[in-house]
């Protein structure tokens with residue numbers, strides 16, 4: 001990839017988009033373009049097409065989406081299906097119609113069936129029923145994967161989909177209603193600690209298994225897909241290692257130094273029992289994560305402490 005290529009990072013202020021931006025800047029890419037949702041609402045088809053054409057964008061990295069944890073997904077199904085379809089359709093079709101040759105689409109591990117055999121292989125797509133707490137978001141993401149696959153199959157363009165496992169890191173959303181589990185736990189244990197080690201209430205049973213990837217590693221996988229023409233259309237991105245939500249809670253409690261009790265709130269959903277990624281396809285091509293969970297949680301907590309007064313809180 002030419003370092004002067006004009007690359008649009010959709011969602012460049014988000015957790016993933018900002019990590020991609022930092023990584024590409026460090027590697028000497030000089031022509032990165034970003035727009036906030038206030039500047040360019042990606043749900044608006046004409047605005048997106050006009051922007052791509054006017055800016056003469058050469059590559060699109062789609063890290064823009066309506067994103068949230070289990071409760072947000074379960075509470076706002078229409079926003080999760082419709083906003084994501086609008087954003088990705090406008091970007092994918094807008095790019096295709098302008099002849100943009102390279103497109104990197106980010107989906108999610110929840111595209112795979114709830115009870116698919118573990119670890120989840122790319123070939124498990126569309127072989128069974130989805131997890132009900134996030135099927136709306138998953139259907140949108142599946143349609144994005146299929147649109148990119150169709151363009152690749154029919155027109156031979158390098159449109160590729162990366163399916164990240166659960167991500168975390170700097171610039172995450174720490175709002176307790178809309179966030180994912182890892183930032184929620186960091187905040188809850190931190191607040192419990194500074195309030196005198198008060199009990200912390202966590203959701204569900206603690207038994208579901210999850211895999212977590214540090215956002216800088218996710219960004220490196222996008223750079224890898226940018227700099228190489230990958231031979232297939234769909235790749236899982238993760239560590240290939242998972243742990244229970246209870247074990248995650250213990251790890252975060254230790255990192256934060258909270259000494260109080262943990263209460264499990266069974267009125268909140270568990271979600272899918274397990275979604276461990278088979279990452280052998282990306283490993284075979286040469287990408288592998290670098291940051292393990294302990295190190296990533298520690299880095300994220302350090303960032304949280306420095307930014308606690310202005311952390312991101314995404315409202316629906």
Ligand SMILES: NC(=O)c1ccc[n+]([C@@H]2O[C@H](COP(=O)([O-])OP(=O)(O)OC[C@H]3O[C@@H](n4cnc5c(N)ncnc54)[C@H](OP(=O)(O)O)[C@@H]3O)[C@@H](O)[C@H]2O)c1
Nearest residue numbers: 011013014015016036037041042064065067106108164167
């Ligand atoms: N976080 C995870 O655990 C996880 C796991 C798997 C996959 N992913 C995928 O990774 C990608 C990035 O997620 P993230 O965690 O970085 O999310 P994030 O921090 O919430 O960032 C999403 C970005 O999308 C932008 N956006 C949303 N709606 C928009 C609209 N209508 N118009 C323009 N921009 C819009 C937002 O821009 P503004 O800030 O300007 O409003 C925001 O910066 C998404 O495709 C997501 O599905 C995330």
Ligand SMILES: C[C@@H]1O[C@H](OP(=O)(O)OP(=O)(O)OC[C@H]2O[C@@H](n3cnc4c(=O)[nH]c(N)nc43)[C@H](O)[C@@H]2O)[C@@H](O)[C@H](O)[C@@H]1O
Nearest residue numbers: 069070073108110134179180181184202203204269270271
């Ligand atoms: C990566 C994303 O994963 C999402 O699924 P999913 O891992 O269940 O989403 P999370 O919200 O990260 O929740 C993971 C697990 O952590 C439990 N959990 C425990 N305490 C908390 C808490 O305080 N906050 C949160 N949020 N969870 C908590 C939650 O019940 C669930 O079993 C999907 O809904 C999205 O569509 C997307 O795919």
